[in-house]
Amino acid sequence: MAVLDVLIYPNPALRAEAAEVTDWNEELRKLMTDMWETMYISKGVGLAAPQVGVSKKLIVIEYEGEKHVVINPSIIEEDGFERAEEGCLSFPGVYESVERPAKIRVVYWDEAGARRDEVIEGFLARVFAHEIDHLSGRLFIDRLSPLKKGFIRKKMERQAREKS
Numbered sequence: 103m104a105v106l107d108v109l110i111y112p113n114p115a116l117r118a119e120a121a122e123v124t125d126w127n128e129e130l131r132k133l134m135t136d137m138w139e140t141m142y143i144s145k146g147v148g149l150a151a152p153q154v155g156v157s158k159k160l161i162v163i164e165y166e167g168e169k170h171v172v173i174n175p176s177i178i179e180e181d182g183f184e185r186a187e188e189g190c191l192s193f194p195g196v197y198e199s200v201e202r203p204a205k206i207r208v209v210y211w212d213e214a215g216a217r218r219d220e221v222i223e224g225f226l227a228r229v230f231a232h233e234i235d236h237l238s239g240r241l242f243i244d245r246l247s248p249l250k251k252g253f254i255r256k257k258m259e260r261q262a263r264e265k266s
Contacts, residue, residue, distance in 0.1 A: 106140045106154040108191045111258045116192055117239040118243045120152050120159045123173045126215045132158070134171055134213060136210035137162045140261050148229045153192050161233040174232050175210035177203075179221075185223075188232060190242050194253055200245045202228045 109116055123130065134155060141162055151160040159173040165254040166197055182204035189197045205223045208230055212218055232242060243251045 103139045104136045105143050106136050108140065108144055108149075108153055110157055110194065110262065111192050111241065112245075112255070112262060113192075114159075115155055115240060116236070118152065118157060119239055120157045120237040122220075123158050123160055123211075126213075130158075131213075131217075133158070133160065133196070133259075134162060136232075138164075138169075144191050148233040149191065149204070152236050152239070159175070159237045161183045161237070163229055163231060163233060170206075170230075171213040172230070173211040173213070175208055175230070175236060175237070176208050177208050177231065179207035181205040182226075183262070186228060188228070188242050188248070190232070192241070194259075194260065196243075198246055198250060198254070200232075200242055202231045202245075205232060206231060237254070 112179050124230065133151065137149050137151065137154060140154060147165050148161060148163040151158040159174045161175065162166050163170040163172065180203035183197050184204045185201045187197050188200045204227065205221065206227045209219050234240065243254050
């Protein structure tokens with residue numbers, strides 16, 4: 103197991119479209135293991151492969167003791183909307199109120215390559231939607247007002263410059 107570096111905004115890799123997973127091999131299993139370790143160390147509930155610099159449609163989520171490995175997901179239905187505070191490991195210390203679907207139907211493949219078709223509600227639906235956004239280069243700040251998004255973008259860019 104290895105703890106991977108979580109990319110911090112404004113890293114351009116966070117904006118890239120991830121590639122489909124086509125091989126369920128040892129490399130993928132190692133990446134999953136490393137992502138679990140990274141997510142736990144970072145105290146997150148979800149982590150997408152692009153956040154650790156890997157352009158693959160792979161997500162790990164653990165919520166209420168239930169683990170989910172989500173590969174090549176698609177949200178095919180949304181129902182209702184809820185607004186709640188979100189954070190993101192790629193935006194340390196930033197929390198904002200974001201509107202997300204209250205209920206989703208998602209199709210994906212699990213770590214064994216089995217196809218899943220699930221209806222998910224509440225906080226878990228929020229986590230799935232947040233992480234799935236990462237796979238297409240969409241970030242939670244993109245769901246904020248232009249003013250809030252601009253403020254956070256400038257703050258994160260300033261922090262990145264200070265670390266350089």
